[in-house]
Amino acid sequence: MSGRRRRAGEGPGASLGEALPLERKLELYYWMRLTRTLEERLVALYRQTKVVGGLFRSLGQEADAVGSCYALESRDVMSPLIRNIGAMLVKGATPVEILKQYMAKGDSPTRGRELNIHFGDIGEAGRTRGFLGQISPLGDMVPVMAGVTLSFRMRGEDRVGLVYVGDGATSTGAFHEGINFAAVQKLPLVVIIENNGYAYSTPTHKQTAAKQFVDKAIGYGVYGEQVDGNDVLAVYDCTRRAVDRARAGEGVSLLEFMTFRRKGHAEHDNQSYVQPGEVEAWAADNDPVDRYVRVLLDREKVPQAALDEIDARIHREVDAATDVAEASPLPEPLDALVGVYADPPTERPLWYRDGADVSSLGRERAEGWGTWDAAKGGPR
Amino acid sequence: MAEITYLEAIREALDEEMARDQNVFMLGEDIGAFGGAFKVTDGLMAKYGEQRVIDSPISEIAIVGAAAGAAHMGMRPVVEMQFIDFMANAYDMLTNYVATARYRAFLGCPMVVRGPSGGYVRGGPFHSQNPEAGFIHTPGLKVVYPSTAEDAKGLMKSAIRDDDCVLFFEHKYLYRRIKGVMPAGDHVVPIGKARTAREGTDLSIITYAATVHKSLEAAERLQAEHGLSVEVIDLRTLAPLDDEAIFATARKTNRVLVVHEDTRTGGIAGEITARISETCFAHLDAPVLRVTAHDIPLPYAPALEDFVLPQVQDIITAARRLAAW
Numbered sequence A: 001m002s003g004r005r006r007r008a009g010e011g012p013g014a015s016l017g018e019a020l021p022l023e024r025k026l027e028l029y030y031w032m033r034l035t036r037t038l039e040e041r042l043v044a045l046y047r048q049t050k051v052v053g054g055l056f057r058s059l060g061q062e063a064d065a066v067g068s069c070y071a072l073e074s075r076d077v078m079s080p081l082i083r084n085i086g087a088m089l090v091k092g093a094t095p096v097e098i099l100k101q102y103m104a105k106g107d108s109p110t111r112g113r114e115l116n117i118h119f120g121d122i123g124e125a126g127r128t129r130g131f132l133g134q135i136s137p138l139g140d141m142v143p144v145m146a147g148v149t150l151s152f153r154m155r156g157e158d159r160v161g162l163v164y165v166g167d168g169a170t171s172t173g174a175f176h177e178g179i180n181f182a183a184v185q186k187l188p189l190v191v192i193i194e195n196n197g198y199a200y201s202t203p204t205h206k207q208t209a210a211k212q213f214v215d216k217a218i219g220y221g222v223y224g225e226q227v228d229g230n231d232v233l234a235v236y237d238c239t240r241r242a243v244d245r246a247r248a249g250e251g252v253s254l255l256e257f258m259t260f261r262r263k264g265h266a267e268h269d270n271q272s273y274v275q276p277g278e279v280e281a282w283a284a285d286n287d288p289v290d291r292y293v294r295v296l297l298d299r300e301k302v303p304q305a306a307l308d309e310i311d312a313r314i315h316r317e318v319d320a321a322t323d324v325a326e327a328s329p330l331p332e333p334l335d336a337l338v339g340v341y342a343d344p345p346t347e348r349p350l351w352y353r354d355g356a357d358v359s360s361l362g363r364e365r366a367e368g369w370g371t372w373d374a375a376k377g378g379p380r
Numbered sequence B: 001m002a003e004i005t006y007l008e009a010i011r012e013a014l015d016e017e018m019a020r021d022q023n024v025f026m027l028g029e030d031i032g033a034f035g036g037a038f039k040v041t042d043g044l045m046a047k048y049g050e051q052r053v054i055d056s057p058i059s060e061i062a063i064v065g066a067a068a069g070a071a072h073m074g075m076r077p078v079v080e081m082q083f084i085d086f087m088a089n090a091y092d093m094l095t096n097y098v099a100t101a102r103y104r105a106f107l108g109c110p111m112v113v114r115g116p117s118g119g120y121v122r123g124g125p126f127h128s129q130n131p132e133a134g135f136i137h138t139p140g141l142k143v144v145y146p147s148t149a150e151d152a153k154g155l156m157k158s159a160i161r162d163d164d165c166v167l168f169f170e171h172k173y174l175y176r177r178i179k180g181v182m183p184a185g186d187h188v189v190p191i192g193k194a195r196t197a198r199e200g201t202d203l204s205i206i207t208y209a210a211t212v213h214k215s216l217e218a219a220e221r222l223q224a225e226h227g228l229s230v231e232v233i234d235l236r237t238l239a240p241l242d243d244e245a246i247f248a249t250a251r252k253t254n255r256v257l258v259v260h261e262d263t264r265t266g267g268i269a270g271e272i273t274a275r276i277s278e279t280c281f282a283h284l285d286a287p288v289l290r291v292t293a294h295d296i297p298l299p300y301a302p303a304l305e306d307f308v309l310p311q312v313q314d315i316i317t318a319a320r321r322l323a324a325w
Helices: A022-047 A062-069 A085-090 A095-102 A141-155 A173-185 A213-220 A232-247 A278-285 A288-299 A304-327 A333-337 A358-364 B006-020 B044-048 B060-072 B084-105 B132-136 B149-161 B210-226 B243-253 B268-283 B302-308 B312-324
Strands: A077-079 A161-166 A189-195 A223-228 A253-258 B003-005 B024-028 B053-055 B076-080 B112-117 B142-144 B166-171 B179-181 B195-198 B203-207 B230-234 B237-239 B256-263 B289-293
Touching (some): A022 A085, A022 A288, A022 A304, A062 A085, A062 A161, A062 A189, A062 A232, A062 A253, A085 A095, A141 A161, A141 A189, A161 A232, A173 A189, A173 A213, A173 B060, A213 A223, A213 A253, A223 A232, A232 A253, A232 A288, A288 A304, B003 B149, B006 B024, B006 B044, B006 B076, B006 B149, B006 B166, B006 B179, B024 B060, B044 B053, B060 B076, B060 B084, B076 B149, B084 B112, B112 B149, B132 B142, B132 B166, B132 B268, B142 B149, B149 B166, B149 B179, B195 B210, B203 B210, B203 B243, B210 B256, B210 B312, B243 B256, B256 B268, B256 B312
Parallel strands (some): B024 B053, B024 B076, B076 B112, B142 B166, B203 B230, B203 B256, B256 B289
Antiparallel strands (some): B003 B179, B142 B237, B195 B230
């Protein structure tokens, strides 16, 4: 089974995605549309300079984030990348949390310490939502998630881990060491490579000489599948199979999702390195939301009004979240010193930030200058 | 109770903590079936099984990263760097991921990264390093470096129980040369507290790890041959530094020599010197002096290694200059 490549729908039996009941298929639509609407709101806030740092879009990748994370149980743990805002939402992160993060608010999930969707909530099953925020050095979350899933095995917990990497992160040492370690230990971990064509401005062919990333599964001795990342039901199907394998003790899977990043690395990036017409072609022919709308309307016979109702509900939710986030307080500066360590719980401000009486500083000299005594003509 | 070596004291701490807390486990290269390159973990796999003493691939990033992930979930991993030199391979994971986890994400990383460190053993450039300074520069990490068998055990137990990541430097020159009698019961030495290894009044030597023993030898000779009463402070913990102990000895003797085996530029001695200068300037009779390694990758040949690393005679020379200032 190692390293096999399979297209969704080619497997034995019906697709697990196709087999989902309609109400769950509509949930998938809700999460994808929420992702897009929330990001559009973030763009508006960015242009109003209310977003403090950069803004990272997942336009065109909503199906891969939503469909894959939807294959997890609530007790499972997922570690997202910058473009997995949809996976974060599915796992329970809220629009208001994300908005507050981007606006660096004092009551944001990281209290203004970290950027964008770099936040998490992991721990005991049932008491935490099960997402672990990434850090910026890419590939690092693979070993960390190997450790999270190692803890599941050591404690005999029926939980699975899922970690996303981009095409670029596969070039890092952390990716290699992490997936190899997890494979050797046969940990319940699903590794998803989102191949969206570019790592910042670097195209895939400058990232690897491999024909496709899923081929790496053979080298690691793990199960591999490649799937159309813009087909949300196929993504769910493929991921669900890997999650089931992990839960059954069959170890690591490496999945490659074929998709395309339709915006720059971040909003400042004008994508000058992309071939003319490439973005437009993907937008016209292969938009994951448009494609799924056609599935729902044409095949599932969902009335347009039902989708419109979901869209309207999402707009109301995002409006309400925006109001809350905008009204939220900025951090108190002294909070910067809290919580580097468990013990001590806070650092002390440096003296020039501590209200020091500057005029007194020169008078700290002891009565004698050390033990030097000039009268004796030398050191004591 | 019988004397045991510094190395055995560490093993005793690991064993006791594994017995005490099911969440404690070990991860590292060749630590299980083989018992580790220096045999620090010898016998632990036989006692606690492959699930709790895990032989890993040669993957320092994965070892440290997996420890962090398990630690987030409430485990207490103790990972071995086969030689502490290889901790550089996990530098990103330690400094970018582990050190920041509590602050940026409210995630605890209760884990210990331990390994054989230091020179005087003819180990050459990659089996002799003292990379502690690079990590005390990173907020979020704790760094300990014991010089006695008693401290090695007590600090290891504290490190395992600490709710943050502790880098535990073990001096390989001391592994089998230094012995001690372990205090009875649950012997725990607090992190962040220095120790007065020798009382004195004329000048202070602030040091840690193997150079504690060199400083004590120098102090004996300075007393016997030059009539100088030398105080020796063993820092034990490098992050957080015990400012109180550093300032107390500076104010007491008014002359301070900082000694370490690490290289000079950017070494911890510079930081200690700056803190004393900022806080105890009026108490000083002389500038703070340093005895350190030369700024040289550590060479293999005995004549070269001995020249590069601080020796007892260097400490005596520096102490005499300090006393004569």
